[in-house]
Amino acid sequence: MVKATNCLRRSYPGVVQRFQARGANILFLKGSLRRSYAAQAVAHLPSELQQKIVETPDLRTHRSPITNGRIGSDIYTQLNEAAEVIQTTTVPTENALLDALRSCQQLAQAVSSESALKKQRSDKQSEGSASRSSPIVDLSIRQSSHSQRELLRDKITDMAYRIVTDPKTFMSPSILETYVSTLCTLHRPQSFPYIFDLYAVKPIPNPGTSPTTYSEADPNSVKAAVPLQVASAALDAAIESRDLALCLSVISTTVSTQAYIRNRCLRRAGPAVTAVGTTPLISYQLAVAWADYSDRLEPGFAFWMSFACFMTFFASTSVTGYVGVTTAYNSNRVVWRSGTPLHRRWTRKQEREFADRVADAWGFRSHLKRGEEEGEEWAFLKEWTKERSMHLDKPELMEGME
Template sequence: METIVERRGATICIQCVQALRQPARRSPNARIAILPALQQRTGRSFTTTTNTQSFDRARRRKDIQSCTVNLQPDSRVLSPSRRHYAAQSPTQQNLKALHGRVAELTSSALQPQDGKPPSEQRILYVLEQLDAIAHSLLDVKPSLPTKDLPSEQTKPKTKDTTATSALLGSVNARHYPAYLTPTSLLALLSTRAEEILRDPPIFLTPAILRAYVDLQSLLSRPESFLEIFTLYATKPTPTLSGTTITYTEVAPSTAKSAIPPSIANVALSAAVNAHDLPLSISIINTTFATPSHTRSKLLRHALLPSTLLALAPISAYALSTQFAAFQTTMSTSHATGIAFAGFLTYLGTVASLGYVVVTTSNDQMDRVTWAKGVPLWERWVREEERAAWDRVAGAWGFSEVERRGEEEGREWEVLREEVGRRGMGLDRVELMEGME
């Protein structure tokens, strides 16, 4: 089996390298013995002579260059990893086709043909298509071969070319984009998706926001989450009146302006994976620590229990009246009062125990816990915020339990200060394992 080595960016057989390295004092017969190997490799015929000077260096270099393997050789001389590289590397034609598809999708969302604001289904379709393109690009890790890059050697040269004509010719012959890479196309996907959400006629819904966050998380570009979340809470609502679009201001403190917790958790995971502490803190402040989030949680989780608790006395009085009708030991009014008091006592005791159990549960806490004196209702309302800080502390601190408390550095001090300002404690000694 022939041995292939890498030398100065080219692949050369080991026999040709040995032929180059032979000293001049060796006998002509030894040189003649090398020629069959070169002839078999290059397919050329050589004339041998007893004069050693005739086997000059220029001729040997020319023969070795003809033996050099190209940058895209036959797959039989490629290693498995390079063979996968040659099979998976995207071409310029494919990248330009994807670039054209991105431009088409963006124009359909920003400049619809009917002149009306695009519907939610259309925006979701565009974002899903951009997500599919991102997946197809991320599946191919290697970049394009360097030989595809435009170089001076590959450009046609003419004898009568001047500086002005060369400049005009380069401008006229330029096709945008002149050269694309998967990295530049991924950056373009991120930019176009952000432009779509910033377009004033596009109304931001939770589904659109979720698709955008998933796409940027896939691209590992969470830098725009802070501005997009602020835009989601404050962007005016477009309304089509005839042929004109009117905009209605939105109060950022309302419940419908709150970022859904599932979306906020995905965005926080992307910021944590990027190891960006300021961005993680900003995401927590614009999602879980807003008044709109508090109102949204009260509507989602406290509205139904509060309604049932308000209707409990009426139901208890109706049951007490029916119970008093089945007894003969006391008057009906007296029996109704006793039964009503019993029902209310039972309901109040059970509701109080349930409230204490829900608001004081701490099994889910790891490193960030509530400070002393924080009301129970506030602990329940802000539990998602505390859990978010707990995730950030776990990502920036040591994963080993026995090393907790040894963290140091500027970022860790900032994290400890931010947690303390919000009525929480980081690594309270009395709650650590073995310190009870």
């Protein structure tokens, strides 16, 4: 087509100028638009020249930067290879599932990087060719590229979703993390609440059985808790999508679950409880040693006095530390309501922090405008926090209300 266009320029420059006057330069058009304009120009030529142009081979076939370029050449092949892991009748191994999901993750990163590069190029071309091409033509080209990228994102998202939701897939923390990372790269967080629920209740396939048998999962088990870094990444993606219902659903299915609270208590409170449990034994050993070295008091009186002193010291220190840990938090807008038990404040600390991040994203950035937010979503967010013993924008903590 380029050769035909050059032939048009040499033989019939008036025809080309006629279409350039309409705001379209044939050499700067792409794909079907370029062929359409050239075909209209060829229709005005004599039949001999039309036959010559038709017989001229096209030396520069249009290649889409995604579907036919560096990414698109192997994308469907990689997706088909990833699908093979769930097409077997046996339970796939975790390594095989991770390899399939990582292939989807690599494709997602490639599509995202190609999209960013394409956007930069289109911005530069739109600036450089603003006086040479029509805005309608540029808009059509951008919409075509955008639809191709969205189609690829849909296919990658669908493949990753099929892998993790397949009945024979055991959803381990690594698989869940890879899935969330892939969809965060694609900016498709809509399935996160369902996947987090499925992570807790999905039956566990038993490997080596034919037909495959399954074991029931305990949704309140410590192992059913979604890792904190995964929940945080999912919340960031939901906030970026500007979907309040999705943000609150992510919070409800991750850090608000009974499984996460038990997991947090086991990991964080377990060592402290163990230390408190050994306090009497440590105090007893110290009291015995103190009674042996004391030469002014009777051994029995010295033992009980020193034992009481050591227990009082450890108890007072533990209570002070407990109050400090359960009441200390960095809050921006969401705080606990007065009267909320200290243990509830500590066990649901991440829930309050996540709600604070959502409120900060939906509210005004300026401290002077806080408290002036209106709308249905903001009212729903305030009601949601109130049901969980939280307070959004407490008046005495706002700027200028001390």
